[in-house]
Amino acid sequence: MRIQDDTPDTGTGGLSAESRPGSPPAQERTPPSDAPTEPEPDPPGEPPEPPEPFSTTGPIDVRTLTRVLFERLAELPAHAPEREQVRAALIEVNIPLVRYAATRFRSRNEPMEDVVQVGTIGLINAIDRFDPGRGVQFPTYALPTILGEIKRYFRDNVRTMHVPRRLQELWVQVSGAMEELTVTHGRTPKIPEIAANLRIPEEDVRACLDAGRAYNAASLEAAQEHEGGLALLDRLGYEDSALTDVEHRDMVRHLLVQLPERERRIVILRFFANLTQSQISTELGMSQMHVSRLLSRILTRLRSGNSWEE
Incomplete structure (x- = not known):
């Protein structure tokens, strides 16, 4: 004898109990309409993540993400609260560009983090002035601004002595040529080699090397470790009052x-x-x-x- 069940099957195959021989009939349990629903608990050990308007990580490359952020920035009104979030995201995305620019000044005796901070100021200025409608890539526009800000920092705040602008600009070329020749020859290049590489007089190379040492002034009373702890003031020469009588003494001795x-x-x-x-x-x-x-x-x-x- 065959018993037919009128209850619909909730299986994935869409077949009723009649079309599946040997399968037990499924029972549908519907909670009452007035029963309260409880939210699903968060996974243990993982705090809920706050919603972020823009994510700076993921498979999207930096150029594409920068372009999208600038498009979003152009759509927002001038006083919209979201503008600061988009601007902060643009700064964070392009920080590697600042670090790349800062590596050009690694030969200077200045902490790299300070140089990166100064370059970040140039990045912010570039973000505020950039116009996407001109069809120029942002890194192409921002890199000269970042380098200019770092060079201005070294020119105005780092050097102890004033160096002419011509020597400052030439020093950048000389330092670059020194690094290139060091890699090529496996040793520190000589002044004639640097001059021949840049096609400039040797006197200009010597002047640039002297200008490169004008960043920090050492105290005359500071002890020198390689000189046995003696201060520079103790090793400076003095004018001997008897120096002018040397010729007279030699003549008298001869007579x-x-x-x-x-x-x-x-x-x-x-x-x-x-x-x-x-x-x-x-x-x-x-x-x-x-x-x-x-x-x-x-x-x-x-x-x-x-x-x-x-």
Whole structure:
């Protein structure tokens, strides 16, 4: 005997219990209309994510995302709250462009994070001034603005000494040529090699190298580790007051060797030992008058520059 069930089947095949032999009839359970519905709980350990108007991650490349963000920025009114979110997303997306520009200045003795912050200011200015309707890619427009902001920072805030603008611009070429020649030759390039590579005089290369060292001034009282802890002030030279008498001393020494032993001793006792004529006479066992006559004759000969004749 066959029993037919009028209850509809809720299976995925769309077949009733009559068309599927051997299958038990499905029962449909419908909750009452007045029963409250509970929301599904969040997965454990994963806090709910706040909705974001724009995502800066994903398979979309930076150029496409930048173009979309600029299109959205152009559609928004001037005082719309969403403009700041779109502008912040544009800054975040193009930060790698700022880091790329900052690597050109890695040879400068300046923290890279400071250079990136200055370049970010140039990026913000480029975002505010960019017009997508001109058909120019944003990186092409923004890179000169970022580099200009970084160069202005080095020109106005980093250098201790003022360097002419011509040398500042030439220093960029010289530093680039030094890096290229270092990779090519495997050593630090020499000044003639740099000058030949850039086709500029060697004097300009030397001036650029001196200008490149003008970023930071060292204190005269700062201790130098490679000099045994001595300060730069302790190693500076000074003007010797006796330097002008070197030629005179050499001439006197040349004339003294030509004097006889007794006269040479008289001159040494009088002018080097600072003895009086009375003390010299006692030392040599002669009268003071004789010592005076000998000194007068010796000095006359020395002043004339003639050799001694006995």
